[in-house]
Amino acid sequence: MPMDVTMLLCDAAQEAGGKLFILGGGWSVIRAPHVPVPMSLAIKVAVPWDEANQSHQVRVDLLDDEGQPVISDGAPGPITADGRFEVGRPPGMKPGTPIDAPLVMNFGFLSLEAGGYVWVLQIDNQEVARAAFRVMK
Numbered sequence: 457m458p459m460d461v462t463m464l465l466c467d468a469a470q471e472a473g474g475k476l477f478i479l480g481g482g483w484s485v486i487r488a489p490h491v492p493v494p495m496s497l498a499i500k501v502a503v504p505w506d507e508a509n510q511s512h513q514v515r516v517d518l519l520d521d522e523g524q525p526v527i528s529d530g531a532p533g534p535i536t537a538d539g540r541f542e543v544g545r546p547p548g549m550k551p552g553t554p555i556d557a558p559l560v561m562n563f564g565f566l567s568l569e570a571g572g573y574v575w576v577l578q579i580d581n582q583e584v585a586r587a588a589f590r591v592m593k
Contacts, residue, residue, distance in 0.1 A: 460502040460554065463577055463585040469498040469560040476500060476558045486591045492565035497575060497587065499561070501541075502554035508545045514538060514579050516561055521572040528566045537561045 467480030476498045486493055497516060518526040518535040525534035543555045570593045577585040 459504065459507070459579055459584055461577065461579070461585040462500045463575065463587045464498045465575070465587050465589055466496050466498050467494040468562065469496045471558045471560045474556065474558060476560065484587075484589045486568070486589065489570040489591050489593060490567055492567045495563045495566045497561040497563075497577075499559040499577065499585070501557040501559065501579065501584075503543050503557050504554055505545070505552045508543050508555050511540050511542045512580055513540055514559065514577070516575055516577050519574050519576055526568070526573060528568060535563065535566065537563070 464478065464481050465483055466478045467483075469479065469481070470477045478498045480494070481498060503512070515538040516536065520526050525536070527533060528535055541557050541559060543557045545555065549555070568591045570591050572588065572590050574586050574588040576583060577587075
């Protein structure tokens with residue numbers, strides 16, 4: 457069973473106690489090119505029962521309209537983040553129940569030129585979600 461993933465663009469996010477705390481979430485347009493704006497991704501992964509108690513690799517990349525990696529003003533390289541996560545099966549949970557894994561990726565303030573962009577999320581080297589947005593002139 458594939459992982460069910462929800463990914464939301466937001467100004468800021470935090471994970472605490474298995475919950476996502478989101479500030480300024482759900483946008484898809486920035487109206488200020490070349491102006492640093494806060495950007496985070498709030499991600500909820502429903503991990504299938506049979507993939508619990510295993511380490512999973514997660515990676516997110518920011519791509520432009522042409523599918524090329526994005527470099528923000530002053531950044532040393534492409535805008536990307538990666539890491540690992542693992543969830544355990546809670547005692548008493550019915551076998552087969554998916555287990556939530558809340559993840560947050562904070563990118564601070566990004567300064568982007570006008571155009572279209574997409575965050576691409578991969579888990580275990582397979583694309584599982586996209587979140588597109590535009591920077592308007």
